[in-house]
Amino acid sequence: DVKVTQSSRYLVKRTGEKVFLECVQDMDHENMFWYRQDPGLGLRLIYFSYDVKMKEKGDIPEGYSVSREKKERFSLILESASTNQTSMYLCASSLWENGYRGQGQETQYFGPGTRLLVL
Amino acid sequence: DQQVKQNSPSLSVQEGRISILNCDYTNSMFDYFLWYKKYPAEGPTFLISISSIKDKNEDGRFTVFLNKSAKHLSLHIVPSQPGDSAVYFCAASGDGGSNYKLTFGKGTLLTVNP
Numbered sequence: 001d002v003k004v005t006q007s008s009r010y011l012v013k014r015t016g017e018k019v020f021l022e023c024v025q026d027m028d029h030e031n032m033f034w035y036r037q038d039p040g041l042g043l044r045l046i047y048f049s050y051d052v053k054m055k056e057k058g059d060i061p062e063g064y065s066v067s068r069e070k071k072e073r074f075s076l077i078l079e080s081a082s083t084n085q086t087s088m089y090l091c092a093s094s095l096w097e098n099g100y101r102g103q104g105q106e107t108q109y110f111g112p113g114t115r116l117l118v119l
Numbered sequence: 120d121q122q123v124k125q126n127s128p129s130l131s132v133q134e135g136r137i138s139i140l141n142c143d144y145t146n147s148m149f150d151y152f153l154w155y156k157k158y159p160a161e162g163p164t165f166l167i168s169i170s171s172i173k174d175k176n177e178d179g180r181f182t183v184f185l186n187k188s189a190k191h192l193s194l195h196i197v198p199s200q201p202g203d204s205a206v207y208f209c210a211a212s213g214d215g216g217s218n219y220k221l222t223f224g225k226g227t228l229l230t231v232n233p
Contacts (some may be wrong), residue, residue, distance in 0.1 A: 004162070031219045040128075042225035043163070043208065050219050058220075090162050095220065103180050106212040108221055110162035 003027070004089050004111035012117045019078040021114050023091030031094045032074035033108060034058075034066065036087040043090065049074055081118045089114045122146045123211050125224035133232055137141045138196040140227050142209030145190065149211040153221065154183060154194045166207075167194070199231045 007022035014057040018094055023032065033048040035058075041066045045058030047066040055066050063085060074093075124143045132138045150171040155163035169176040169183045169192070176183050180214075182195045196203055206228050210221040 009160075033220075040225065042221040045220065048219060072182050090161075106219075106221065107153060107168060109165065110155075113162045114159070115160065 003014075004091055004093055004109055006089075006111040006114050008104045008114050008118075009112060010115050012119065013081050015082060017118075018082050019076075019081050019116065019118075021076040021078075021089055021116070023074045023076070023093075023111055024072050025093040026072065026075075027093065027095070027109075028071065029093035029095050029109075030071075031108075032090040033084075033094075034064075034074065034076045035090045035092065036060070036111075037090060038087050041101075046076065057108055064086065081116075082088075083118050085116065087116060089116055120145070122149075123209055123222050123224040125209055125227050127206075127227050129228040129230070131230045131232060133198050134201055135198045138157050138194075138203065138229055138231065139201045140194040140209075140229065142192045142194075142224055143190060144192075144211050146204075146211070146222075147190070148213055149222075150213040151182070151211070152192050153210045153212070154181075154187060155208040155210060155223075156203075157208060157226070159196075163208060181188075196229075199229075201231050201233050204229055204231045 004025045010047045031050050035043045035044040049055045049068040065077045090113045091111040153168040154166040156166045157163040167178050167181045185192045206226045208222040208226045
């Protein structure tokens with residue numbers, strides 16, 4: 001079974017603090033993703049990475065950065081936390097590589113989530 | 120613009136009956152569709168998927184139907200059980216841009232009453 005773990009389930013931080021959220025997957029997946037989930041807004045993609053040291057912006061990258069130094073680990077960084085970044089943060093991974101569409105490798109597997117409260 | 124839409128924010132059904140969750144999409148490039156289930160304070164879990172070359176996929180109590188001409192898919196749960204109560208997200212892949220991404224709907228909260 002795919003296992004995606006996130007470093008914290010709950011975090012409380014103060015406005016202006018630098019926040020690190022870490023995610024580790026154990027299935028040698030190529031791709032990793034960071035989402036945030038807010039009531040009524042569904043899952044919104046912040047950043048994703050399709051290879052070590054490679055990253056692409058998602059739909060809402062402002063105020064966030066990411067780091068992928070090793071294949072199994074993908075970090076989300078809030079450079080200066082703000083109250084509007086209070087949310088549930090979800091990490092996911094998928095195997096998908098070029099040429100293999102529609103065979104299930106697009107499936108993303110999620111971690112348990114980190115609920116972040118910024119005061 | 121929302122490319123994947125779940126127009127019903129919530130749905131309530133009786134235990135033992137059928138639950139039908141609907142999803143519409145606008146991007147004709149999408150070629151793979153997935154349903155996820157999410158309990159509060161947990162990450163989404165993959166439930167079932169369907170490729171655009173099929174119109175139906177079944178896994179136990181869960182069946183997904185795809186109508187490409189209508190750009191519509193639905194998830195049927197039969198029979199519904201109280202443990203099925205969760206938020207269900209529809210997602211689509213292959214938007215012609217980045218093939219790594221999934222585009223999610225906003226979710227439907229299913230409540231199964233005993």
